[in-house]
Amino acid sequence: MSFLDQKFQYLTPYVPGEQAIQEEVIKLNTNENPYEPPKAVVEAAKAASETLNRYSDPDCQEVVIPLAEHLGVAPENVIVGNGSDEILSFLFQGFMEKGAQFPDITYGFYPVYSDLFQLKASTIPLKDDLTIDLEDYAGEETVIFANPNAPTGLGISPTVICDFAKANPNRLIIIDEAYGDFGDVSAVPYLKDHPNLLVVGTFSKSRQLAGGRLGYAVGSPEVIADLNKLRFSYNPYNVNSMTLACGAASLASQDYVEACTNKIIETREWMKSELRKLDFEVTDSQTNFLFLQHPRVTGEKIFTYLKEKNIFIRWFNQSRIVNYVRISIGTQAEMEKCLAVIKQIEGVES
Numbered sequence: 001m002s003f004l005d006q007k008f009q010y011l012t013p014y015v016p017g018e019q020a021i022q023e024e025v026i027k028l029n030t031n032e033n034p035y036e037p038p039k040a041v042v043e044a045a046k047a048a049s050e051t052l053n054r055y056s057d058p059d060c061q062e063v064v065i066p067l068a069e070h071l072g073v074a075p076e077n078v079i080v081g082n083g084s085d086e087i088l089s090f091l092f093q094g095f096m097e098k099g100a101q102f103p104d105i106t107y108g109f110y111p112v113y114s115d116l117f118q119l120k121a122s123t124i125p126l127k128d129d130l131t132i133d134l135e136d137y138a139g140e141e142t143v144i145f146a147n148p149n150a151p152t153g154l155g156i157s158p159t160v161i162c163d164f165a166k167a168n169p170n171r172l173i174i175i176d177e178a179y180g181d182f183g184d185v186s187a188v189p190y191l192k193d194h195p196n197l198l199v200v201g202t203f204s205k206s207r208q209l210a211g212g213r214l215g216y217a218v219g220s221p222e223v224i225a226d227l228n229k230l231r232f233s234y235n236p237y238n239v240n241s242m243t244l245a246c247g248a249a250s251l252a253s254q255d256y257v258e259a260c261t262n263k264i265i266e267t268r269e270w271m272k273s274e275l276r277k278l279d280f281e282v283t284d285s286q287t288n289f290l291f292l293q294h295p296r297v298t299g300e301k302i303f304t305y306l307k308e309k310n311i312f313i314r315w316f317n318q319s320r321i322v323n324y325v326r327i328s329i330g331t332q333a334e335m336e337k338c339l340a341v342i343k344q345i346e347g348v349e350s
């Protein structure tokens, strides 16, 4: 007997990549950072655990102030949340009454939130080369897309986004920059000239804090104040005090974070060229994952073969990209093992 309200009976929840239980698994399926958090983060978490009897700071100043500085904006331009997924949920809940427009192939949570909040959502097909063309986004709906996009890995130039924002001053344009630190397409430097642009970011991918759950949005003080209206109507303690301490320590460890990002980019470029030697078509990813297909082997076969060898990657059983797989970039050693197993797949080496 289900007691769930009728209006939610039809929900299809988001399906996260599997979290590995066995030690020996090489986990390349959820775009986590393969490197551990900086030592300062571990120490900050321990220290913060000693005051868990107190509520966390609802203004999250410990993170908001250094994060604003890191982004080159003022604290009133920044809000933090329990992962960027929570920020995205506020955006879908409160800023899309005229409907939502997003690409047909993008982050899988957008259609889930559209359903949850019962929005009118239109999906706009990517071009044949899997890129986003903002010319296709006419209308009055709120626009949201990931840049670089997932799972394609491809980014569009922030100047194109700025032109679009300027031509559509009455629409909120939301750019999900979960992978922004691995590429060079961030719109953050242009926010001050475009009050209808909002950038969403996360500490999960480039800052080693996926399990800490810390995300943010940066934009005009008005949009941030409206987001805070929703946040304080829902859960003013949405970011716990250990996570706030970890976020502050991460921002104070910028050299370590950037060194890890650079290693990931180097490994990504190496893996991409090795895969291309094996006839894989690999997009020019600006993220911490690769998106690829092979002319002779299906995506499902690659996914299943690697899984049997305890290497977890992602395969989306979705039209247009059913032959592709997405492989997160792990350490160089993990990717060398992954490549060796890929070479064993029948049909890869002709």
Ligand SMILES: *Cc1c(COP(=O)(O)O)cnc(C)c1O
Binding pocket: 031, 082, 083, 084, 085, 086, 107, 146, 150, 176, 178, 201, 202, 203, 204, 210, 213, 214, 215
């Ligand atoms: C991973 C990811 C997120 C979610 O990040 P969290 O901060 O961990 O909730 C949001 N958007 C995109 C495009 C992502 O890939």
